Amino acid sequence: MVKKHALILGAGFAGLELAAQLSESLRDEVRVTLLDQSDSFSFGFSKLDVMLGRRAAEDLRLYYGDIALEGVEFRQERVTSIDPDQRRVTTDAASYDADVLAIALGADYDFAATPGFQEGGYEYYSIAGAERLRDALPDFDSGTILIGILGHPFKCPPAPFEGALLLHDHFLERGIREAVEIRVIGPMAAPVPVTKELSQAFLDALGERGIEYVPKQLVTSIEDGQARLAGGESVPYDHFIGIPAHRVPEVVESSGLAVDGWVPVNRANLATRFPGVYAMGDVAGLPMAKAGVFAEAAARVAAEDIAAGLRGGEPPPPYEGAGNCYIEFGDGLVGKVEANFLGGPAPTAELVGPSRELAAEKEEFGSIRRARWFGSAP
Numbered sequence: 426m427v428k429k430h431a432l433i434l435g436a437g438f439a440g441l442e443l444a445a446q447l448s449e450s451l452r453d454e455v456r457v458t459l460l461d462q463s464d465s466f467s468f469g470f471s472k473l474d475v476m477l478g479r480r481a482a483e484d485l486r487l488y489y490g491d492i493a494l495e496g497v498e499f500r501q502e503r504v505t506s507i508d509p510d511q512r513r514v515t516t517d518a519a520s521y522d523a524d525v526l527a528i529a530l531g532a533d534y535d536f537a538a539t540p541g542f543q544e545g546g547y548e549y550y551s552i553a554g555a556e557r558l559r560d561a562l563p564d565f566d567s568g569t570i571l572i573g574i575l576g577h578p579f580k581c582p583p584a585p586f587e588g589a590l591l592l593h594d595h596f597l598e599r600g601i602r603e604a605v606e607i608r609v610i611g612p613m614a615a616p617v618p619v620t621k622e623l624s625q626a627f628l629d630a631l632g633e634r635g636i637e638y639v640p641k642q643l644v645t646s647i648e649d650g651q652a653r654l655a656g657g658e659s660v661p662y663d664h665f666i667g668i669p670a671h672r673v674p675e676v677v678e679s680s681g682l683a684v685d686g687w688v689p690v691n692r693a694n695l696a697t698r699f700p701g702v703y704a705m706g707d708v709a710g711l712p713m714a715k716a717g718v719f720a721e722a723a724a725r726v727a728a729e730d731i732a733a734g735l736r737g738g739e740p741p742p743p744y745e746g747a748g749n750c751y752i753e754f755g756d757g758l759v760g761k762v763e764a765n766f767l768g769g770p771a772p773t774a775e776l777v778g779p780s781r782e783l784a785a786e787k788e789e790f791g792s793i794r795r796a797r798w799f800g801s802a803p
């Protein structure tokens with residue numbers, strides 16, 4: 426039997442999980458090519474370790490060369506064009522035709538959307554940014570640190586607040602917490618606004634540590650210690666840390682796949698409007714948070730839908746946009762948000778913990794995926 430060709434663009438949470446699923450359930454019927462421009466994957470939350478100097482970036486990289494999934498071939502190439510009608514993809518090295526095409530290219534950062542940010546601000550949403558901030562932190566010894574959320578949606582809604590909580594700890598340890606003011610400013614009416622209760626839990630955690638959240642304010646540019654807001658006013662800062670505005674990668678934009686910024690999909694099975702083309706993870710436009718746990722859950726549903734399409738079986742139960750996200754609260758404590766965005770009439774999200782047991786559970790979350798995707802010892 427001639428195997429069908431599944432081409433997966435992007436080897437992040439979604440692409441890796443889709444490759445693992447197809448390798449497990451369809452290896453006799455499907456050969457998989459997995460493309461990524463990078464040589465390695467690292468978990469989003471690793472960036473917090475890098476920012477705080479707890480781990481070196483190099484120790485956190487998982488190399489794609491170690492992928493040992495039967496029937497999956499990884500190639501390090503940059504995707505330069507996607508023709509969704511023909512399911513034809515061109516990279517900097519080759520071109521590919523696919524029977525099934527999965528777009529899992531994630532979200533890119535749009536630094537230029539906020540004038541002054543790249544020159545005058547810091548960030549921890551990229552490894553390079555986290556390293557730069559780590560190197561600058563020793564000079565942050567007094568004044569106001571303004572953490573600005575520079576667009577919506579953005580990856581991992583709790584991460585700006587997680588950063589603030591961890592910086593609080595960092596300054597406590599240095600004995601200079603009193604000399605530093607930490608404020609988070611963003612366009613949302615409340616932190617993590619998926620439910621009132623969850624936002625309140627974050628407001629309480631921030632309040633207990635003397636961290637202010639300034640709601641409904643979008644920083645549009647920064648210059649000379651002043652963050653300019655959409656309404657025209659300015660907020661002063663001594664050190665600015667931004668959560669960059671997000672966008673689909675350029676190649677997705679130019680393929681015509683994106684509508685209103687993101688790739689529209691059937692929320693039940695992650696299919697795009699192009700036959701045989703799926704999109705999942707951060708690149709997809711769904712009314713829910715962008716996070717790795719949701720990306721991998723989407724990949725599982727897409728894999729089942731691909732199997733049903735090939736074998737003529739029943740379609741899988743609809744994607745629920747459900748998953749558990751771990752959040753560091755500082756002092757070795759980790760909380761867990763259990764969320765379900767699409768499974769019911771309204772999204773649900775509940776904070777469990779924080780506790781030390783959940784810190785161990787978060788470690789396990791990482792090692793299970795390292796073993797599953799990269800064959801590393803758990």
Ligand SMILES: Cc1cc2nc3c(=O)[nH]c(=O)nc-3n(C[C@H](O)[C@H](O)[C@H](O)COP(=O)(O)OP(=O)(O)OC[C@H]3O[C@@H](n4cnc5c(N)ncnc54)[C@H](O)[C@@H]3O)c2cc1C
Binds near residue numbers: 435471532676752
């Ligand atoms: C600080 C921080 C903390 C986080 N904490 C958590 C957490 O605790 N839990 C959680 O679930 N999520 C967390 N996240 C979010 C999580 O990392 C992302 O939501 C997740 O990685 C999305 O998965 P994805 O597969 O859609 O995209 P990605 O993992 O971003 O993968 C996309 C891949 O596409 C590749 N790519 C892009 N363009 C091209 C191209 N043109 N050619 C070839 N390859 C290309 C990229 O190299 C990348 O490997 C965090 C994120 C950050 C920044």
